Amino acid sequence: MKFSNRLDLFGKSVFTKIVELKRKKQESGDEVFDLSIGTPNIPPAKHIIDALCTAAADEKNYIYAINDQNALLEAVSDWYDKRYQVNLNPKTEICSLLGSQEGLAHISMSIIDEGDVVLVPDPCYPVFAHGPMLAGAEIYFMPQKKENDYVICLEDIPEKIAQKAKAMLVSYPNNPTAAIAPDRFYEDLVAFAKKYDIIVLHDNAYSDLIYDGKKGKSFLSFPGAKDIGVEFNSLSKTYGLAGARIGFCVGNEKIVSSLKALKSNVDYGMFLPIQTAAIAAISGDQTCVEETKKAYEKRRNVLCEGFNAIGWKMDKPQATMFIWAKIPSHYEKSVDFAADLIENAGVLVTPGSAFGPSGEGYVRIALVQEEEILKRAVEAVKDSGILEGSLIH
Numbered sequence: 556m557k558f559s560n561r562l563d564l565f566g567k568s569v570f571t572k573i574v575e576l577k578r579k580k581q582e583s584g585d586e587v588f589d590l591s592i593g594t595p596n597i598p599p600a601k602h603i604i605d606a607l608c609t610a611a612a613d614e615k616n617y618i619y620a621i622n623d624q625n626a627l628l629e630a631v632s633d634w635y636d637k638r639y640q641v642n643l644n645p646k647t648e649i650c651s652l653l654g655s656q657e658g659l660a661h662i663s664m665s666i667i668d669e670g671d672v673v674l675v676p677d678p679c680y681p682v683f684a685h686g687p688m689l690a691g692a693e694i695y696f697m698p699q700k701k702e703n704d705y706v707i708c709l710e711d712i713p714e715k716i717a718q719k720a721k722a723m724l725v726s727y728p729n730n731p732t733a734a735i736a737p738d739r740f741y742e743d744l745v746a747f748a749k750k751y752d753i754i755v756l757h758d759n760a761y762s763d764l765i766y767d768g769k770k771g772k773s774f775l776s777f778p779g780a781k782d783i784g785v786e787f788n789s790l791s792k793t794y795g796l797a798g799a800r801i802g803f804c805v806g807n808e809k810i811v812s813s814l815k816a817l818k819s820n821v822d823y824g825m826f827l828p829i830q831t832a833a834i835a836a837i838s839g840d841q842t843c844v845e846e847t848k849k850a851y852e853k854r855r856n857v858l859c860e861g862f863n864a865i866g867w868k869m870d871k872p873q874a875t876m877f878i879w880a881k882i883p884s885h886y887e888k889s890v891d892f893a894a895d896l897i898e899n900a901g902v903l904v905t906p907g908s909a910f911g912p913s914g915e916g917y918v919r920i921a922l923v924q925e926e927e928i929l930k931r932a933v934e935a936v937k938d939s940g941i942l943e944g945s946l947i948h
């Protein structure tokens with residue numbers, strides 16, 4: 556059998572070795588603290604599950620959905636108005652997604668042709684690069700450097716590249732660096748995109764996981780943003796609906812309609828009971844969003860304070876469910892450190908190199924376990940001696 560060359564685009568996963576080490580560790584009966592994948596472990600609020608269950612009990616709801624229900628489109632429009640002060644036309648500026656990952660993967664196929672240049676942050680959430688690559692794009696990486704608080708330096712993008720670029724991916728609060736971008740960045744971004752006629756694809760998965768009293772915004776709330784781009788949003792993290800696969804692409808009418816056209820050939824829409832659950836989530840009591848945020852904020856404090864106290868120095872992230880931590884200086888490669896960490900402390904994190912070349916030297920720690928487990932993970936790292944370079948093998 557011969558398969559598509561497309562599958563070779565992604566390279567070998569850096570996880571293979573680490574997942575194998577995790578399996579061995581589990582088999583030997585040792586405790587494993589999985590802080591690798593960003594799967595949220597905080598369940599949805601009761602009113603959301605109830606809405607889903609009631610709709611799922613109705614036999615009429617098993618037809619192909621084909622389109623988004625008007626009630627869902629109205630709910631998204633109201634949500635964006637209330638939550639972000641952004642006006643969206645329900646008929647033309649909103650498209651539901653089977654999770655924002657699906658939309659981020661497919662959108663390139665509706666706007667990118669073979670050889671088009673797409674600007675992608677580095678490090679980045681992998682689909683930002685993989686989606687355009689599947690559509691045949693040439694990727695230009697925009698480094699997110701510590702010295703610029705992990706925010707893209709638009710002025711560092713060479714003029715020639717900017718002129719050739721067709722689209723760019725941007726996302727703050729950021730996965731994996733946990734950075735947030737100042738308003739000034741977004742104002743410059745809109746001006747930059749207009750100057751070079753570049754489509755902006757903004758991923759806003761973490762706008763409700765911003766800590767220390769700050770409130771996240773929408774990219775579309777900046778003047779002119781809707782002229783040049785769209786925003787992806789997700790109910791996975793803040794509403795605990797990751798497995799239900801609910802996301803949205805909203806904003807520029809032409810971009811949204813091109814995605815809808817593509818998707819009408821790829822899927823038959825979101826399962827109707829899930830549309831009902833989405834309406835319940837974004838229109839109902841929002842206390843759950845605040846509670847989820849507080850839970851992650853507490854976990855962040857426990858883990859950062861714990862690791863700093865035992866000598867692994869790291870900044871407290873201002874947002875997201877991740878900590879972006881420098882690896883100890885006696886390691887060169889994040890994958891080696893991550894392998895030793897799982898083998899010796901039972902703590903599983905993601906090597907920074909998995910997120911792009913600039914991710915080397917870091918690991919991403921996901922706050923996906925309860926506080927008590929996080930405290931035990933800190934103890935396990937301390938006892939292993941890995942931070943001092945004195946591993947007890």
Ligand SMILES: Cc1ncc(COP(=O)(O)O)c(C=O)c1O
Nearest residue numbers: 654655656680730760789791802
């Ligand atoms: C930055 C970012 N965007 C998108 C997603 C995908 O979310 P969804 O569950 O909506 O597909 C994730 C998931 O971890 C993410 O971190």
